[in-house]
Amino acid sequence: MINPHETDIRLLKGIGDAKAKQLLRLGVLTVWDLLTYFPVRFENRTHISKIFDLSHDTISCINGIVISAPEEHYVRKGLTYYKVPVRDDTGIATCIFFNNKYIKDYLKKGYEYSFYGKVSIRGNKKEILSPEFEPSSQSQCTKCIVPIYPLTNGITQKFLRKTISEAYSAYSPYFKDFLPPKILQEYSLCSIDYSIKNIHFPSDLKALEIAKKRLVFEEFFILQTTLRKIKSAGKSISGFTFRDTDLSPFLSSLPFKLTNAQTRVMEEITKDISSPYVMNRLVQGDVGSGKTMIAAASIYMCTKNGYQAAMMAPTEVLARQHYNDLSPILSKFGINSALLTGNTSLKQRKDIYAKLKSGDIHAVFGTHALITDKVEFSKLALAITDEQHRFGVRQRMQLSEKGVGVHTLVMTATPIPRTLALILYGDLDISVIDELPPGRQKIDTYCVGEDMRQRMYSFIRKEIEKGNRCYVVCPSVEESEDSSLKSVEQHHTFLSQKVFPDIPMGIVHGKMRANDKEKSMTDFVDGNTKILVSTTVIEVGVNVPQATLMIIENAERFGLSQLHQLRGRVGRGTQKSYCILLCSSFSEETKERMKIMTQSNDGFKISETDLKLRGPGDFFGTRQHGELHFKIADLANDFSVLKDSGVAAEKLLKADPYLSSEENFYIREATNRLSEKLTL
Numbered sequence: 134m135i136n137p138h139e140t141d142i143r144l145l146k147g148i149g150d151a152k153a154k155q156l157l158r159l160g161v162l163t164v165w166d167l168l169t170y171f172p173v174r175f176e177n178r179t180h181i182s183k184i185f186d187l188s189h190d191t192i193s194c195i196n197g198i199v200i201s202a203p204e205e206h207y208v209r210k211g212l213t214y215y216k217v218p219v220r221d222d223t224g225i226a227t228c229i230f231f232n233n234k235y236i237k238d239y240l241k242k243g244y245e246y247s248f249y250g251k252v253s254i255r256g257n258k259k260e261i262l263s264p265e266f267e268p269s270s271q272s273q274c275t276k277c278i279v280p281i282y283p284l285t286n287g288i289t290q291k292f293l294r295k296t297i298s299e300a301y302s303a304y305s306p307y308f309k310d311f312l313p314p315k316i317l318q319e320y321s322l323c324s325i326d327y328s329i330k331n332i333h334f335p336s337d338l339k340a341l342e343i344a345k346k347r348l349v350f351e352e353f354f355i356l357q358t359t360l361r362k363i364k365s366a367g368k369s370i371s372g373f374t375f376r377d378t379d380l381s382p383f384l385s386s387l388p389f390k391l392t393n394a395q396t397r398v399m400e401e402i403t404k405d406i407s408s409p410y411v412m413n414r415l416v417q418g419d420v421g422s423g424k425t426m427i428a429a430a431s432i433y434m435c436t437k438n439g440y441q442a443a444m445m446a447p448t449e450v451l452a453r454q455h456y457n458d459l460s461p462i463l464s465k466f467g468i469n470s471a472l473l474t475g476n477t478s479l480k481q482r483k484d485i486y487a488k489l490k491s492g493d494i495h496a497v498f499g500t501h502a503l504i505t506d507k508v509e510f511s512k513l514a515l516a517i518t519d520e521q522h523r524f525g526v527r528q529r530m531q532l533s534e535k536g537v538g539v540h541t542l543v544m545t546a547t548p549i550p551r552t553l554a555l556i557l558y559g560d561l562d563i564s565v566i567d568e569l570p571p572g573r574q575k576i577d578t579y580c581v582g583e584d585m586r587q588r589m590y591s592f593i594r595k596e597i598e599k600g601n602r603c604y605v606v607c608p609s610v611e612e613s614e615d616s617s618l619k620s621v622e623q624h625h626t627f628l629s630q631k632v633f634p635d636i637p638m639g640i641v642h643g644k645m646r647a648n649d650k651e652k653s654m655t656d657f658v659d660g661n662t663k664i665l666v667s668t669t670v671i672e673v674g675v676n677v678p679q680a681t682l683m684i685i686e687n688a689e690r691f692g693l694s695q696l697h698q699l700r701g702r703v704g705r706g707t708q709k710s711y712c713i714l715l716c717s718s719f720s721e722e723t724k725e726r727m728k729i730m731t732q733s734n735d736g737f738k739i740s741e742t743d744l745k746l747r748g749p750g751d752f753f754g755t756r757q758h759g760e761l762h763f764k765i766a767d768l769a770n771d772f773s774v775l776k777d778s779g780v781a782a783e784k785l786l787k788a789d790p791y792l793s794s795e796e797n798f799y800i801r802e803a804t805n806r807l808s809e810k811l812t813l
């Protein structure tokens with residue numbers, strides 16, 4: 134049977150090896166790939182102008198009869214142009230073509246064509262420069278809404294239009310609809326045939342919208358069905374079963390009691406790891422909610438059962454902090470731990486490799502260094518990834534793949550509203566720590582304008598004189614081309630020379646060498662510097678209890694969740710802490726967003742509001758791009774379709790968990806294909 138999904142593009146008329154190679158650069162291998170190579174935008178060329186009405190410097194479409202055969206004009210070597218006079222019932226215009234000797238073959242005297250191009254009027258002479266044209270009986274590039282595709286060398290718009298149109302005519306009888314009729318009906322979606330036709334060659338804007346809606350729905354629907362299937366499949370992969378799950382010795386060694394939320398999350402984890410199947414769990418908790426203890430308790434349980442555990446963090450500072458905090462607690466129970474990062478000396482590294490392989494090290498903390506080939510475990514059973522949003526799924530899996538049947542725990546401090554978390558992390562079980570340890574004080578947050586800058590500097594000085602430390606965060610260095618933004622380097626120079634020449638000050642940003650970054654961080658942690666000027670690189674997990682003041686420059690530029698994360702860097706000690714959001718402009722939206730920051734310290738509430746105010750765009754950095762790559766859907770704009778398709782996916786899997794029914798055959802195929810891609 135003919136299947137456009139599996140038909141090589143070279144079976145299309147006029148496509149040989151050379152063209153196929155060029156198309157491959159666009160990711161087009163099969164006929165279906167070509168048919169789903171979607172336009173990035175459209176040009177509405179439906180309006181036909183009369184020659185009389187043409188105005189200078191517009192792009193217009195006309196119908197015209199060729200008055201006389203194209204006439205060649207030689208300018209100099211390499212520059213020849215052709216003039217073709219055309220008329221309609223209101224006047225005459227001249228089409229001009231440069232270096233196109235074939236024009237004589239295409240445009241014949243006495244025939245009518247449609248032209249589309251830029252109009253130039255000099256005196257009473259009307260010219261259309263290098264227009265696109267076609268016989269007026271056709272409407273592929275004129276008189277219609279024309280698709281514009283992203284191109285590559287050797288591939289032109291005209292070629293794509295023609296080839297896609299031919300592919301559609303030849304293969305549309307063989308299209309299969311992934312979506313069962315029931316879903317099409319319930320969500321008023323058009324057929325696949327209609328949508329492919331109209332996404333490329335829409336008869337009007339309404340048709341385009343209808344076509345697009347269906348394709349977006351389909352894309353989200355298949356993604357969400359796939360994620361949910363991966364999740365339920367995970368529930369049948371056997372994993373290490375931890376039999377001894379008594380946490381009480383560990384818990385009683387801590388100087389505090391777990392919060393109710395931590396206890397609940399530990400119960401969820403315990404349930405997972407004492408089952409015969411692997412755990413795939415995401416722990417979401419606001420900054421300071423105590424995720425590290427969840428990791429520690431899980432590591433304790435794992436090693437107590439005779440297995441090894443690994444915990445990966447995105448930065449050296451953070452990995453070291455985890456190691457420093459947890460290894461003393463774990464060693465009380467005879468658990469040997471180690472720290473492995475890019476900076477670990479070769480000698481130490483070799484020793485760690487050997488001991489991980491022999492099983493003498495029970496728990497290892499580290500950075501990406503943990504997923505290099507050299508690292509082998511004797512029996513890894515638990516892989517923890519902290520600040521998951523800084524890693525891709527691939528890296529997370531690489532750690533788990535250091536063993537077979539390894540339980541995976543990922544942690545994130547980015548509070549994602551539940552609706553979104555279900556979509557983004559549909560393949561994971563989710564635990565939420567929605568409570569902070571007792572005694573945490575509210576971080577007083579103020580939003581100010583430039584007029585308060587001097588007072589703010591006095592405030593910084595007062596805090597430093599009390600023995601406290603201060604962060605000053607600027608938008609990232611890359612953005613510094615925009616002169617209205619505070620660049621971290623300039624600002625550091627300014628503050629250290631003009632404002633606080635007497636106060637030791639450090640700088641840290643993403644463009645620095647890893648070692649220098651590390652040194653800056655350590656200096657601040659140790660108190661050698663009192664003010665740290667930085668970009669958002671400090672956002673992740675660092676703990677400096679003496680830091681009581683967070684200044685954020687150009688606060689209006691940051692997402693609310695990010696502001697909240699940054700603010701979470703202070704208020705970690707016993708001293709009263711403050712956050713000052715300095716805005717350099719105040720739109721209505723900025724005012725509203727800053728108001729939430731000053732009123733609430735609750736990350737989930739803040740993220741819900743951000744979602745309402747700005748849509749989900751800001752959240753999608755949290756699951757890396759390439760990973761969730763959409764052909765047509767746009768997460769930020771198509772949010773309601775995203776929700777609908779989530780509900781539909783849920784319903785479908787409830788009714789047919791294995792997608793084994795006849796009508797779900799094609800969805801099953803599509804989800805299998807995607808899940809291979811996602812987990813490969």
Ligand code: ADP
Binds near residue numbers: 391420546571
């Ligand atoms: P995060 O969730 O941001 O990773 P951490 O795990 O770093 O937060 O915890 C922040 C601080 O709170 C740490 O100093 C930790 O020791 C402390 N902490 C964690 N759990 C509790 C608790 N139940 N009671 C009191 N303090 C706690």
Ligand code: MG
Binds near residue numbers: 424425519674
């Ligand atoms: Mg943390």
